[in-house]
Amino acid sequence: MKVVLGVGGGIAAYKAALLLRLFTESGHDVTVVPTEAALRFVGEPTWAALSAKPVHTDVWSAVEQVAHVRLGQNADLVVVAPATADLLARAAAGLAGDLLTNVLLTARCPVVFAPAMHTEMWDHPATQANVSTLIERGAHVIPPASGRLTGADAGRGRLPDPEAIFAICEHLLAKSAAPATAVASDRGDYAGVRVLITAGGTREPLDPVRFLGNRSSGKQGYAVAARAAARGAHVRVVSANVALPAPAGVEVTAVGTALEMQASVRADLGWADVVVMAAAVADFRPAAYVESKIKKTHDPADPEAAPVIELVRNPDILAGLVAERGDASTPVIVGFAAETGEPGRSVLALGAEKLARKGCDLLVVNEVGVDKTFGLDDNTVHILRRDGQPGIQAGPASKAVIADAILDAARDVRLGSLAT
Incomplete structure (x- = not known):
């Protein structure tokens, strides 16, 4: 496909060379359109050699091909990486001072921005407003x-x-290539939809x-939040003990x-159209909180001196939301089942039992454990309906x-409910 x-x-322009290689090795036809400033970091010969195509930055080159219009019109995808604060501002304002901003104005395909800049620039209200506009x-x-920035x-x-960008x-690209009757484009399909997401893991204090x-x-919860926001949703995240930056345009309650x-x-709950319960919620908490640090015994030979921690059951938040919603079709409620499996019962079987027990609309089932799912950047899940x-x-x-797969499934359930 044409990218x-x-x-x-x-x-970070040097990383775009690696992104270019991923596209070309996957068989895509890639045209690189750098800004003049980008060529100060990675030169034109590098881009031309890796893409096997001429590289231009202005609208005066290849005028006979009307490149400033044709590139955007013919593209299946436009991705900007890195997208600097200046470039985001020009794109949001609709400026067309070079070839890349002309391409952004003429593109009618999915457009992806991967911002990169210093923290203060990213957090500035002007940048955040430009991101929200885009x-x-x-x-x-x-x-x-x-992570590590410049210097x-x-x-x-x-x-x-x-x-990750690739x-x-x-x-x-896969969605764009699918027949329109099979898979609708997700561009803006969550526009105006209010999505509430839980993320992270709760902690129950002992002392x-x-x-x-x-x-x-x-x-995973933050990934759902970022993708929902990118698809046009109003997103709120209830975040438990997460050491991650908040996705752009997302409200976070810690x-x-x-x-x-x-x-x-x-x-x-009454605000949301879709609720995604991705957090790992503790099933139990200590019956009593001890105001000072619990001390261990000085006599290791005395087993009776070890403290006994009494636990009580935490509320089942997911089941409670389903009960509170009652017979209404809104919000669509998505639960998560983090399972390890057990003798005679697979992770999927345990997930099916949990879906029947909880009564949510969708259940995302994944296998967890040491070196599985938690903290990793990849995942495999089963989405049950x-x-x-x-x-x-x-x-x-x-x-x-x-x-995106979770959001697709929730969208389909929601549209089915609205249709009835």
């Missing part, structure tokens, strides 16, 4: 990663790994220094415990691709 790779003038117009904005700086603003682009918790990183999460989600329609397997793929 236009726009390259902004940031230090998302409202149907563009897909991949939130920047956190000694570190923080949010790092270009996502080329493999996975999102491949997903969009001032200890807690009962789990291994959840929140990556909580710690299961009870705090329950209160926050219930407060927003309560209405008896066949479930699907998504993955192995990046959590962004998994997020």
